[in-house]
Amino acid sequence: MRGYFRRLVAACVDRMGIGAGLRWKLSAAIALVGALVAIALSLVVHNAARVSMLDNARDLADERIMIAQRNYELSGRLNFPNTKIDDPELPKALREKTEAGRRATYVADRPDGSPDIWAAVPLKNGHVMSLHSGFTDHSSDILKDLDQALVIGSIAVVLGGSALGVLIGGHLSRRLRKAASAANRVAKGETDVRVREAIGGVVRDETDDLASAVDAMADALRQRLEAERRVTADIAHELRTPVTGLLTAAELLPPGRPTELVLDRARAMRTLVEDVLEVARLDSASERAELQDILLGQFVARRVAAKDPDATVRVVHESEVTTDPRRLERVLFNLLANAARHGRPPVEVTVEGRVIRVRDHGPGFPDALLAEGPSRFRTGSADRAGRGHGLGLTIAAGQARVLGARLTFRNVRPAGAPESTPPEGAAAVLWLPEHAPTNTGSYPVLGQ
Structure with a gap:
């Protein structure tokens, strides 16, 4: 159940880890x-300013052509600048409007993109007076300055x-990283x-909602784990007396x-009850x-x-190490028993320094044990057909945690062989700490 708790919290951490x-x-x-907004607004402003300037230029051209018409009709002479009578370059659209008897303005674009006004x-004598001017330099400068300002x-x-x-x-990233770090610490116990x-x-947002949900989930799982641990311990404790009586009675049989x-x-049942009680004590972190101080090599031998x-x-x-010999012996015996029960001889024990x-x-x-670590009532047999209840490695992992040690598991393959190659054996490695443990559960037991 503890492994399930770690996996569930780790899944929440992964979801919170949105990305670096x-x-x-x-x-x-x-x-x-x-x-995109700036470009769109710049285009709108540029086009609006250009249209406004062109409208002003057309109004100015219209006023000038009216003045030039009055002067021409009064004096009979064409003395206004940029005006012509029956200009052959007059745009066709503008010519059609004057033939209909209308005064009009027109804007044409030059090949370089600058506008012609x-x-x-139409005159009373049937001719057409036209005024041709370009976009003033002042207006062009204003438009360029506007474009520069927009850029x-x-x-x-x-x-x-x-x-x-x-x-x-x-x-937001800092808050999420803090949440992920805290959730990882929860997953570690x-x-x-x-x-x-x-x-x-002080500002509540979705991150707070997520953190509150993770806290609520952790509390619910913690309460469930504690309830299951108490039930398991109570059942095992209640079974101890009748099982002991059964064993005593069996010894009196002929x-x-x-x-x-x-x-x-009866002995197997008593061993199972004692193992379950030991697991419950280890789960309580008490x-x-x-x-x-012992010489590790001599002790193991x-x-x-x-x-x-x-x-x-x-x-x-x-x-020379500082450790609890009784708990170290329990870990060593359980690893040997697992190797004898689920492996094949020869069984080799190597001591190198604190390892x-x-x-x-x-x-x-x-694979499940390698990925998730030992779990109660799941044996260390690859084909799951081995004897036992899977409590041996669970107890070994719990005792290693009390010792402040790190217990890892791996399969042995030839050097350079791919993962698909069948293993040639299993290896459990106990890494004793350099310094003696000061409290229970301060060092995690990792699977490898």
Whole structure:
């Protein structure tokens, strides 16, 4: 159940880990939107200013053609600048309007994109007077200055949007990272960590809702785990007395094969009850190591010889360690029992400094154990057909945690062989800490 709790919290952490580039993604999004808005507004403003200037130029051309018409009709002479009578270059659209007896203006674009302003009016004698002028230099300068101002403004908007995106994204990213870090600590068993308090801040947003949901989930799972642990411990405790009585009664039976079978099953049941109680105590995180100084190589060699004389022990490098001999012996015996039950001989034990390695030559550990670590009532047999209840490795992992040690599991393959190659054995490695543990559960037991 503890492994399930870790996996569920880790899944929430993965979901919160939106990405290292959140601030830059948000900045790029704001900058892109700002750039698009700035470009659209610049085009609208540019076109509106150009249309307004052209309208003013056409109005001015219309006023000038009216003045030129009056002067011509009064004096009979064409003395207004840029005016002509029956100009052959007069645009066709403007000529059609004057033939209909209308005074009109017209804007034509030159090949270089600059506008030509035309104005024309029909005369009483049947001729057409026209005025041809271009966009004034002053108007062109104004339009260029406006375009320059729009470009500078657009760049400022993009840069400002990028900076704003970095600030907003950075704030959100920091809160999410704090939440992920706190959730990871919860997944490692730190029961006093609250994600909502870890992210801090006075402004409530979706991050607070997510943190509150993770806290509520962690509390619910913690309560469920505690309830299951209490139920398991209570059941095992209640079973201890009748099982002990059953074993005592079986020992009083007359000798024979039936008596041996009853005694064997009664002893197995007593062992199971004791193991379940031990797992419950380890889950409660109330166990403390009773430390002593020992020579690790000598200690392992004597214990292995007593437990499994067929196993070989090799001390590569002797080391003096401060640990709990009883718990270390429990871990070592459970690893040897697992190798003997689910592996194949020879079983090899290697001691190198503070590291103990137990290796067999069987089918290897199952993938689930390698990925998630040992779990109660799941055996260490790759084909899951082995004997036992899967409590041996669970107890070994719990005792290693009390010792402040790290217990890893891996399958042994030839050097350079791919993962698809069948393993040549399984290896459990116990890494004792350099310094003695100070409290229970402060060092995680990892699967590898």
